Amino acid sequence: MIESNSPKDTHPALNQPRRRAALQWMFTLATGTTMLPLAGCGSAGDDGTEDTLPEPQVLTSANGKLEMELNAQYTTQTLDIAQVQDPAYPGKATPTQTHLRSFNGQYAAPTLIVNQGDTLRILLNNRLPDNTRQTGVEYLNFQNSTNLHFHGLHVDPREIRPGVFGDYVVDTAEGGVLPGKSRQHELAIPADHQNGIYWYHPHLHGSSNGQVSSGMFGAIIIRDLSDRFITSPDIRERVIFVHKLNLNEAGRTDSFKDSVNAPTSAFLLNGAYQPTIVMRPGEVQNWHLINSSSFYPFNPVLDDHTLWAYAKDGNVYDRLFKPMNAGNASQFTDANWPGNALFPGNRHSIVVKASDTPGTYYLRAVKAPSSEVDEEIVARIVVEGSPVDTPMPSASDLPRYKDHxxxxxxxxxxxxxxxxxxxxxxxxxxxxxxxxxxxxxxxxxxxxxxxxxxxxxxxxxxxxxxxxxxxxxxxxxxxxxxxxxxxxxxxxxxxxxxxxxxxxxxxxxxxxxxxxxxxxxxxxxxxxxxxxxxxxxxxxxxxxxxxxxxxxxxxxxxxxxxxxxxxx
Missing domain, CATH: 2.60.40.420 (Cupredoxins -  blue copper proteins)
Incomplete structure (x- = not known):
């Protein structure tokens, strides 16, 4: 267990209510787009261990445009669910049939890759059933109405022309995209937009928690074609949502009350409980971590490794890495705030170089202010196979953007x-x-x-x-x-x-x-x-x-x- 410098003494935590949410990182089909893997995808080791971290479908823009439909709907799927427990591998998980809101019937929505200057068009179709009365608090009775937010993007927030919307979320609780209705979004990505990882999710006041808690979200990666930071095809790029699930006894998160009162699961990575990530000795991977949980922070530590963070919330650091390891995981003083922790909505982009020593290592979520427990094991990292000598990217190659x-x-x-x-x-x-x-x-x-x-x-x-x-x-x-x-x-x-x-x-x-x-x-x-x-x-x-x-x-x-x- 990683010892803490008692963050609770400096920043006392509230007594924690039980919290929420669900996802599965498998993707859906869409038309009119180019579907390509992320850079470097492929088998990591050659000693037979299976890499079980689910991978996304990736939709990539073509000829300056990415166009797709996004359907809000229920889907049924079996997920391995564990309650928060003492750190152990393997933990005790129960296969659970879930019936949850999703995008396109899968968990989660596709990863969208666009270049600076591209146009992103998404037709949001609400195929959820009619709203039902769930509480005497009127504005919480629209759990099946929805809308769409593009988290972190510097784009137009208005209705840009009749019936076509940018990053528009100024809806009343009884408004938004009603069941059976649609909304067309069109985002003109600025030609000088900073590259990096962003994400999209519902944002209707009164229903956002239940819908995001159900797994309605996906990633956006903006490419800068002049970026020289990660150019090697040998560096595998992985988008990793970290999430907690709140299910009622029927395996659902139907109401706002379900999303805050149902028991809180252990962390899932892309919908999987304690998945295995396989790397070769010396291999380098590029991870984008997104905390899509509604309440809890995620403070990552990888045994006997340092994670080299190069961007926060899509904003690259100024030609430097921020090391993340057990030695600095508990630094939450004012000068270091918020430490290494990802709080809800945050993203870290990091490069990971596997140890030269084959073996099994564990990715842990360690204590941070408002953590539910001191530590969870969230993944097993198996280093095996033929060694490789992939060079680390150089922080001196990180781009700079005038707007930042x-x-x-x-x-x-x-x-x-x-x-x-x-x-x-x-x-x-x-x-x-x-x-x-x-x-x-x-x-x-x-x-x-x-x-x-x-x-x-x-x-x-x-x-x-x-x-x-x-x-x-x-x-x-x-x-x-x-x-x-x-x-x-x-x-x-x-x-x-x-x-x-x-x-x-x-x-x-x-x-x-x-x-x-x-x-x-x-x-x-x-x-x-x-x-x-x-x-x-x-x-x-x-x-x-x-x-x-x-x-x-x-x-x-x-x-x-x-x-x-x-x-x-």
Missing amino acids: EAITDQELAAHGGKQRNLVLAVLNKDDDRILKPIPEGEDWFVPPEEGFMANTVFAAGAVGAKLVPFQSSLTVTQTVALEAVEEWTIHSLNGYPHPFHIHVNDSYIVRVNGLPITPFWADTIPVPPNGNVTFRMRFADFKGKFVWHCHALDHEDMGMMQLVDVVA
Whole structure:
């Protein structure tokens, strides 16, 4: 077991409620696209051990365009499910028949590979059954309505022309794409968009947690054709979703209550429990880790190896690697926040060089603030077969992008220099910081007779103002001038590290708990428990309305979200 520097002493964790979610990493057919494997795919070892990490179908753009249909529907599949337990291999898993919402009848949706300057067109078809009344909280009764968010992409958030939408999620809970309806998305990827790993998932207020928890998500990889960082065909590229599943006794996650109250599974990787990854001695692989869990962090450690991270949330580091290993896995001080952990919505891109010593190693999820347990074994890494001498990519070859240069004090001042202090809070409905009275016709909390999250308001707002949930904030927006540069500080009033995420624009993090840090770019950043983070943003290129919210999606569904309106 990896010892911790007692992160709970610095950042006390909440008592953990039971949490959620499911996936399976097998993909579906789509038309009008080129279907190619990721770079370097093929057998890793030659001593007979089977590599059991499920692989995606990959859809790749052709002639500057990728076009596909994405069907929201139920599917039945048997998955190996284990409850969280003491770290052991093999763990105790039970084959479980599941009946869950999915994209295209498989888990998860295809990985989409597009180049800078390409156009991505997705027709979202809602083939889920009609909504049913599940609770007295009205806005939670639309679990089969949906929409689609493109997490981390710097693209237009508006309805760009009649009936054609960009990264549009400004829907009311009773709106969105209703069962039996469709929505056409069209994303023009900027020619200078940074390369890297992104993902897509539903984002309808009130139903996002249950749908993402069911496995409705897929990856997006943006290629820079001039990138020289990983060019060897011998380096295998792997997209790995890390996820937890919450199933009721029938193997389903139908309601919002199911997605937060059903027992929480151990981590799955691409839908598999403790899969085997086979590598040859000396082999190099390129892993994109995506935390699609709704609540828990994933803090990876690979026995007797160092994972060399080169990008966070699709943002490449400035010509350097960040080493990730047992020695630094528990560093959560302000200067190191958030350590190596992936919080919900985060992604790490890493290069892994297998040991020259054949043997069995274990990939572990070790302790981080808000972890459910101290450690889980999530995969077995078998190093076997004929040695190879694949050279490591050089950090000096990592690309630089003009839009991700440092935001200096001078640039901030020259573009308005506005500062905002905002709050994320889980509070009792009677707390004086909550606006009273509740506006007529709005549901802000679950009544006590329904027995889950009762009398609790999940709210956001400005420091010094009364706090409200999103149910009331469709008309309470942060208005920002197009091309402004601003500095925001997000405060948490709770012991849980709320993962802050804003759509469309990345964040340049400059301070944690008021103290300067080595700045970095991200699109999802956990707020230290009972603390704050400060970041700067360029509101460039796109006007329109989009949202910022907690990426613990049950918190977002309960109201921890606000609108931003960028105006010319």
